[in-house]
Amino acid sequence: MNFSHRLHPAAPALIEVRGLRQSYDKSGAAPLLVLDRVDLSLRSGEIVGLLGRSGSGKSTLLRVIAGLIRPSEGEVAFCGTSLARAPADIAMVFQSFALFPWLTVLQNVELGLEARGVHAAQRRQRALAAIDLIGLDGYEGAYPKELSGGMRQRVGLARALVVQPRVLLMDEPFSALDVLTAETLRTDLLDLWSEGRMPIEAMLMVTHNIEEAVLMCDRILIFGSNPGRVIDEIRIELPQPRDRLDPAFRDQVDRIYARMTGSPRASAPREGGIARQGLAMELPQVSSNLIAGLIEAVAAAPYHGRADLPALAAHLRMEVDELFPIAESLQLLRLAELDDGDLHLSEAGRRFADDDVDARKRLFAQQLAACVPLAGHIRRVLDERAAHQAPARRFRDELEDHMSADYAAATLRAVTAWARYAEYFAYDEDADRFSLDDPS
Numbered sequence: 001m002n003f004s005h006r007l008h009p010a011a012p013a014l015i016e017v018r019g020l021r022q023s024y025d026k027s028g029a030a031p032l033l034v035l036d037r038v039d040l041s042l043r044s045g046e047i048v049g050l051l052g053r054s055g056s057g058k059s060t061l062l063r064v065i066a067g068l069i070r071p072s073e074g075e076v077a078f079c080g081t082s083l084a085r086a087p088a089d090i091a092m093v094f095q096s097f098a099l100f101p102w103l104t105v106l107q108n109v110e111l112g113l114e115a116r117g118v119h120a121a122q123r124r125q126r127a128l129a130a131i132d133l134i135g136l137d138g139y140e141g142a143y144p145k146e147l148s149g150g151m152r153q154r155v156g157l158a159r160a161l162v163v164q165p166r167v168l169l170m171d172e173p174f175s176a177l178d179v180l181t182a183e184t185l186r187t188d189l190l191d192l193w194s195e196g197r198m199p200i201e202a203m204l205m206v207t208h209n210i211e212e213a214v215l216m217c218d219r220i221l222i223f224g225s226n227p228g229r230v231i232d233e234i235r236i237e238l239p240q241p242r243d244r245l246d247p248a249f250r251d252q253v254d255r256i257y258a259r260m261t262g263s264p265r266a267s268a269p270r271e272g273g274i275a276r277q278g279l280a281m282e283l284p285q286v287s288s289n290l291i292a293g294l295i296e297a298v299a300a301a302p303y304h305g306r307a308d309l310p311a312l313a314a315h316l317r318m319e320v321d322e323l324f325p326i327a328e329s330l331q332l333l334r335l336a337e338l339d340d341g342d343l344h345l346s347e348a349g350r351r352f353a354d355d356d357v358d359a360r361k362r363l364f365a366q367q368l369a370a371c372v373p374l375a376g377h378i379r380r381v382l383d384e385r386a387a388h389q390a391p392a393r394r395f396r397d398e399l400e401d402h403m404s405a406d407y408a409a410a411t412l413r414a415v416t417a418w419a420r421y422a423e424y425f426a427y428d429e430d431a432d433r434f435s436l437d438d439p440s
């Protein structure tokens with residue numbers, strides 16, 4: 001069978017998302033706005049990537065498109081018709097394989113058809129065809145626990161394909177796999193796609209891996225955080241199959257890094273659509289060890305204080321998700337600047353790299369005082385009090401005037417971790433109290 005796909009620019013989009021907003025109710029606090037004014041379309045013949053950091057709402061968006069969650073506002077249309085519920089033409093593959101351990105491979109794959117009322121003989125035949133297509137023949141009778149991660153994800157793919165969907169949604173389908181297995185599966189899937197051996201007309205894939213997006217996608221939507229929204233679109237015109245070492249490929253990867261770090265809209269921290277500054281400034285949850293480690297790496301050869309982020313990510317074997325929050329912490333503490341995809345150490349950052357442990361702590365304390373208003377505020381309160389201590393609850397309450405309880409707790413945890421390292425102030429977990437351990 002051949003399901004050759006061509007791009008039909010005139011046809012209505014297979015999927016059209018318009019003005020989508022999604023919030024989650026939080027008990028006793030303002031609802032958490034996860035997606036805001038999301039618009040996107042998916043056309044026949046294309047693979048579209050959704051690239052964003054963890055927590056930006058990508059899985060939520062996919063679940064809304066799949067009809068698993070009803071949007072708070074806005075709509076999802078399939079072939080020009082607004083959806084009341086998920087159409088049978090959309091199938092989804094999850095990051096965790098979500099297989100039933102007590103069912104064999106064949107039974108797991110057949111399951112999707114049972115729910116759709118396909119009778120037994122045809123179920124078996126179609127499941128065997130999907131298993132064969134995805135390279136699982138010989139494993140029909142195996143149980144999930146007997147399979148490697150890569151084989152389990154193949155079962156996940158076969159289960160999605162067996163219903164012969166027109167659209168395949170994939171939520172970080174390769175991120176739980178080791179590097180080699182992931183690459184094999186990507187290549188196999190692209191081969192099936194370009195040879196027209198799957199019934200699928202379009203794929204929408206969530207990823208936080210820039211290279212994976214450039215390798216597979218015709219179009220990449222860059223997703224911003226807090227709340228999640230599409231902030232940029234990049235077309236990848238490189239012919240398939242693509243070569244990661246091709247200079248044009250590297251160039252695309254570089255350009256996406258630059259857009260993801262250079263766009264003020266991508267980095268402006270917001271909650272409920274309002275930029276947070278001053279006490280309510282959003283703080284990345286990044287340990288001082290990672291901050292020190294990144295400064296050292298950038299200060300050392302071959303970077304000598306200025307590093308290209310894609311090169312640094314490859315060198316440190318880190319993905320956007322891991323590297324960006326650390327780089328942003330350096331920026332926030334003015335230990336480095338981020339521009340156009342480069343990270344370069346500031347004067348303070350260079351000094352930090354050369355300092356010994358104690359001098360580093362003093363320098364870090366100075367940066368905290370200068371750059372993180374909440375840290376300076378807590379310190380001043382402690383300085384003013386005779387006993388040099390104050391309940392943490394007080395600051396959490398103060399923060400909750402500006403943000404949800406979850407964010408308030410997370411923000412206070414972040415500032416506490418940095419202040420402890422810098423010995424700027426101390427925190428006693430049992431008493432839930434800040435103090436100046438060594439008031440000088």
Ligand code: ADP
Binds near residue numbers: 024055056057059060
């Ligand atoms: P991503 O896939 O980009 O990592 P998610 O869509 O999983 O992001 O989550 C986005 C935000 O929504 C996160 O802050 C997460 O904690 C929150 N969230 C996700 N699912 C729920 C839920 N069922 N109830 C409440 N909050 C949720």
Ligand code: MG
Binds near residue numbers: 059060
């Ligand atoms: Mg997710």
